[in-house]
Amino acid sequence: MDADRSAVYLVKVGELTLKGGNIKDFEQRLVQNAQLYLEGKNAHVRLRSGRMYVEAPESSVPAVEYALNHLVGIAGWAKARIVEARIEDIRCAVMEEAVKARDAGARTFKVEARRSDKSFPLNSHEISCEAGAAVHEAGILSVDVHRPDAVIWVELRERCYVYGAQKPGHRGLPCGTGGKGLLLLSGGIDSPVAGFRMLSRGMKIDCLYFHSHPYTSPEAQGKVEDLARALARYGVGTHLNVVPFTKVQEKIRDTAPPDYATVLLRMCMMKVANKACAMTGAKAIVTGESLGQVASQTVENLTVTNSCAEYPVLRPLIGMDKDEIIAVAKRIGTYETSILPYEDCCVLFSPRHPVLRANLEETEAIYRSMDIEGLLEEAFEQREHKRFGWLP
Ligand code: ATP
Ligand code: MG
Numbered sequence: 001m002d003a004d005r006s007a008v009y010l011v012k013v014g015e016l017t018l019k020g021g022n023i024k025d026f027e028q029r030l031v032q033n034a035q036l037y038l039e040g041k042n043a044h045v046r047l048r049s050g051r052m053y054v055e056a057p058e059s060s061v062p063a064v065e066y067a068l069n070h071l072v073g074i075a076g077w078a079k080a081r082i083v084e085a086r087i088e089d090i091r092c093a094v095m096e097e098a099v100k101a102r103d104a105g106a107r108t109f110k111v112e113a114r115r116s117d118k119s120f121p122l123n124s125h126e127i128s129c130e131a132g133a134a135v136h137e138a139g140i141l142s143v144d145v146h147r148p149d150a151v152i153w154v155e156l157r158e159r160c161y162v163y164g165a166q167k168p169g170h171r172g173l174p175c176g177t178g179g180k181g182l183l184l185l186s187g188g189i190d191s192p193v194a195g196f197r198m199l200s201r202g203m204k205i206d207c208l209y210f211h212s213h214p215y216t217s218p219e220a221q222g223k224v225e226d227l228a229r230a231l232a233r234y235g236v237g238t239h240l241n242v243v244p245f246t247k248v249q250e251k252i253r254d255t256a257p258p259d260y261a262t263v264l265l266r267m268c269m270m271k272v273a274n275k276a277c278a279m280t281g282a283k284a285i286v287t288g289e290s291l292g293q294v295a296s297q298t299v300e301n302l303t304v305t306n307s308c309a310e311y312p313v314l315r316p317l318i319g320m321d322k323d324e325i326i327a328v329a330k331r332i333g334t335y336e337t338s339i340l341p342y343e344d345c346c347v348l349f350s351p352r353h354p355v356l357r358a359n360l361e362e363t364e365a366i367y368r369s370m371d372i373e374g375l376l377e378e379a380f381e382q383r384e385h386k387r388f389g390w391l392p
Contacts, residue, residue, distance in 0.1 A: 004057045005044060008082055009064055010161055011052035014075035014171040030073045030174040033236050037067030037390060049116075049157075066392060070233045072200040074169035078153070080161040085120060087130055093162035094131040094152050098140045101150035101164055108144035109135065113154040120156055127154055170200055175236050178202030181314060182273055182282035183231075185209050185240070187223045187342060190288030190317055192231055192334040193325050197316035198286050199235040206280050207231070207238055208273060210245035210379075215349075220342035225386065230334050232388035239280070242384045243272055248375050249349050255370045258351045262296045263304055263358045265349070267367055268376055270308035275380045277311050285309055290317040290325065295354035304358045 013030065027047050034045045034054065041063045043056035052074070056064050061079075068077045081096075083089040094111060101109060113127035122130065131154060136143050141150065155161045183195040185207040199205045209224045225240065232238040245268075252264050273285045289297045296305075306313055317325055329335035 004042065005055040007056050007058050007061050007064065008080050008161070009054040009056075009068065009077055010080045010155070010163060011054060011068065011077040012075040012166075012169070013047070013050055013052055014073060014169065015173060026073070026174055026177055029177050030071075033073070033174055033176065034067055034071055036236055037071065038063060068167070068169065070170075070390070071174075072170045072172045072234055073174035073202075075171055076166045076169050078163040078166040080155075080163035083160050083162055085117065085156060085160040087122060087127070090127065090154055090160065090162060091131050091134045094154065095135055095138060095140065097152045097162060097164040098135040098150070101152070102141055104150075104165070106141060106149035108148045109141040109150040109152060110143060110145045110148040111135075111152050111154060113156070115156040117156045117158070127156070170234070172200030173202035175199050175202060175234070176204050178204075179284070180204040180206065180280065180282045181284045181286045182277050182280060182311075183207045183286040184269060184273060184288075185224055185227060185231075186288070187220055187227065187338065187340075188288065189322075189329050189335065189338040190290060190293075190325055192227045192288075192338065193328045193332070194286055194288040194314075194316050195231050196234060196328065196332050196334075198314060199231065203284075203286075205231060205235050205238055205286070206276075206282055207240040208276050209240060209242050210248075210269060210272070211242060212246045212249050212349075213244065215246065215249070216343055219340075223337055223340050223342050225388075226337045227334055228386070229388045230332065230337065233390050233392070234332065236390045238388050240386045240388065241276055242386070243379050244382050245379055248372065248379055251370060251372055251375055253349055256366055259353055259355045260358065260363060260366055261349050261351045262354045263301050263363060264367060264370070266296055266301070266305045267308045267363070268372060270305055270313075271373070271376050272380050274308075274310045275377075276383075282311070284312045284314050286314045286316070288317055289315045290320055290322075293322070295356055298356055300357040300359075301355075304360055304363045307360060307364065 031045050041060040045054050083093045111128040111132040113124040115124045152164050181198050181203045183205050185191045195205050207228045211221050228240040248268050252261050
């Protein structure tokens with residue numbers, strides 16, 4: 001082994017094993033993405049028989065762990081030690097892992113051995129028993145093969161790997177294998193989670209945000225930028241387009257029945273999203289809507305919104321409840337930003353009694369009577385663009 005690549009990580013590749021024909025593309029993309037996180041870190045990434053191996057110098061350990069904590073398309077990972085393929089060495093390494101597990105609070109354990117090197121004199125079961133007995137006899141942990149607190153893995157492949165605690169990965173498919181989507185990103189809890197859901201299905205995500213200065217503050221936009229930055233870390237970078245929507249909102253307020261304001265605003269957002277998709281090459285629009293969560297999210301109102309979209313509208317949260325959404329937001333680190341109390345543009349002009357089941361023809365007629373297309377074009381032309389990278 002390269003002397004200055006002493007840290008070794010074993011990475012379990014998730015769902016990729018299911019992908020028959022195009023598995024090569026998925027694997028290649030996963031490796032490329034991992035390499036992007038590790039540029040300049042003297043790390044080596046390779047994939048072999050459904051496992052990814054990352055080797056790097058000890059000094060690059062924080063960068064490797066950052067990468068594995070953000071990379072989508074992996075089921076889990078562990079820092080492993082490489083030992084000589086001799087039972088004495090395996091036993092020693094397993095004992096050291098057992099001590100670590102005990103110090104972390106475990107009381108029971110089992111050894112799980114796998115052997116693809118069939119020339120090794122002991123079979124998997126014998127390796128587990130030998131190494132396990134040593135730990136047990138030394139009084140470090142006691143054996144429980146059914147519900148152990150800790151599992152210590154021994155994998156005899158072209159080299160012998162021993163490892164303990166595994167960290168879960170984000171699963172899904174490698175970002176960049178599923179085309180590009182345009183996320184309508186607001187400062188709320190939902191839309192960043194929707195973006196994460198799609199990027200963890202392989203979609204590259206660009207973001208679009210509508211602001212209403214001076215009704216909304218620069219802090220509200222700062223919050224959206226922070227959310228885009230957070231998503232960029234999983235999505236191997238993202239672009240954020242910021243479109244000024246003040247005049248659009250004022251026009252809706254001044255010319256349309258108040259109860260229709262929210263659904264009309266949604267229609268306007270879709271019209272601008274179409275332009276942004278055409279510009280960026282996105283093939284779908286992604287939103288954080290969840291059925292019934294607020295008035296604009298009834299099936300009738302979503303139908304009206306859809307009528308303006310020239311691209312499929314993906315709503316990955318449509319059947320999720322708020323608690324589930326919040327759990328994901330906390331896991332991906334967007335929750336704390338999302339709950340900061342800066343007002344959103346929609347809230348300011350929200351009608352007191354929004355129409356719950358907008359009629360498509362009626363709403364389209366109101367939309368047309370506003371004669372708002374010119375303003376939408378102007379708003380889009382005035383967009384600002386920002387780019388966020390994937391590194392901390
Ligand atoms: P979120 O928590 O994502 O803000 P929400 O439950 O508050 O969602 P709405 O305000 O009705 O719901 O917004 C529904 C969806 O519309 C959002 O998830 C987002 O995709 C999009 N959206 C709303 N406001 C904006 C905005 N200012 N800029 C871009 N997209 C927006
Ligand atoms: Mg919102």
